[in-house]
Amino acid sequence: MEGLILPSFAWEAIDISPDMLRIWRYGTRNVSDIQPMRIQPASFAFTLLLGLLASVPYSGIDMSLPALAATGVALGARPANVGFTMSVFMLSLATAPLVYGPVSDRYGRRPVVVFGVALFVVGSLACALAQSLPVLLVCRFSQGCGAASTTVTFAIIRDLFEGDNARAKMANVVIAVNAVTVIAPTAGGALLALGSWRLIYTIQFIMGLALLIALVTGFAESAKIGKTGQTDSLxxxxxxxxxxxxxxxxxxxxxxxxxxxxxxxxxxxxxxxxxxxxxxxxxxxxxxxxxxxxxxxxxxxxxxxxxxxxxxxxxxxxxxxxxxxxxxxxxxxxxxxxxxxxxxxxxxxxxxxxxxxxxxxxxxxxxxxxxxxxxxxxxxxxxxxxxxxxxxxxxxxxxxxxxxxxxxxxxxxxxxxxxxxxxxxxxxxxxxxxxxxxxxx
Structure with a gap:
């Protein structure tokens, strides 16, 4: 049936309901699990959303690089010790996805990315308010755990696209990520010149909040989730x-x-x-x-x-x-x-x-x-x-x-x-x- 294309009157003639069409199209056991995307997957806006989502970890790394020395001075810490703020962030990026992956397969991509970006938002604000290096390290780890949820971006693409379309979407995401790596260090340096190292985390908080709003209002579930036999899948x-x-x-x-x-x-x-x-x-x-x-x-x-x-x-x-x-x-x-x-x-x-x-x-x-x-x-x-x-x-x-x-x-x-x-x-x-x-x- 994959290559079968019939006009709308033909589907009506054989009495196939919209729900049955969705089951055939998405291959899911639960029609209620398929929700229409508020932002159409084929649109530029959806590609931009995916690109921004995948860029969250890199903004957390590259924007903060110019501020390491200034952070050490402000918190009375040695520059080498302030470097641990990058280490804990990277550690969280390496470990947290191992939790998010199976959770997203069981409950869907949307709750994972919404939770993760929300955690990134809270962690960014906490970083901006931190008064000591140990507190900043804890906040950076939490921020990184939130950012790590965006590793499911490519799983979202795999859910929605096949073949060359999936390849093109992934290429667009790679373009967006590298655009951030070009801009972020310069932006971090400019923010440091305008204010202090806290301003960088404040901007990350604002950017994360805007992305969170876009996810909540425009992104629906992409995974084909069934209920049967999955009660113990975690x-x-x-x-x-x-x-x-x-x-x-x-x-x-x-x-x-x-x-x-x-x-x-x-x-x-x-x-x-x-x-x-x-x-x-x-x-x-x-x-x-x-x-x-x-x-x-x-x-x-x-x-x-x-x-x-x-x-x-x-x-x-x-x-x-x-x-x-x-x-x-x-x-x-x-x-x-x-x-x-x-x-x-x-x-x-x-x-x-x-x-x-x-x-x-x-x-x-x-x-x-x-x-x-x-x-x-x-x-x-x-x-x-x-x-x-x-x-x-x-x-x-x-x-x-x-x-x-x-x-x-x-x-x-x-x-x-x-x-x-x-x-x-x-x-x-x-x-x-x-x-x-x-x-x-």
Missing amino acids: APSIIGRGYLHVLTHPISSAYILVGAAAGGTVMAYVTGSALFFINGMGLRPNQYGLIFSGCSGSVMAGAFLDRRLAARHFSPTHVLMTSLTVSATASGLFLATTLVGWASLPLIVSLLVAVAVAFGLSISNIISAAMHPLPQIAGAVSAVSGSIQMMAGAITSGLVTCLYDGRSALSMAAVMTSCSLLALASYLLIARPAERRGFAS
């Missing part, structure tokens, strides 16, 4: 089996590994670039900011290109193969030129831009491929994927920092090359063979 044993299913599924687990390695490549750049360009090459912070923004814009360009390719029905397999190969090649050239001492600034920036474009091209396809075999637990897949990618990013960031020699890009280039090669090898040797063998959920 029992620890059930959750554990769900995550084990994700981690042992040949296709999903392979693409989660590919995504973690690709994300590790980017996080190695994010950490190492500031160390190298400012400390090693002596660039001013504003000069480094231009390079950082240029690379974030390159990720956006890659995602935009992927969206255009999806509209033209280019094979995601070919796009993914090409992008992972470009990333590995550019990273390898970066390492080689660093080792032989040919690393000029224009060459380094060009290679980093190539890696960024490749990441923008690949990430939507990776996420879509990981979720496709297990649509019934898309929230769990999204949670595992986001958590593992965040952990991989933390590991690669730590490696780059620990191995940094104080002058060269060697640690950054080595970790980027290792991760990009791991991503390509995982795709070629694990993911593609699993797909060819025809594994199902």
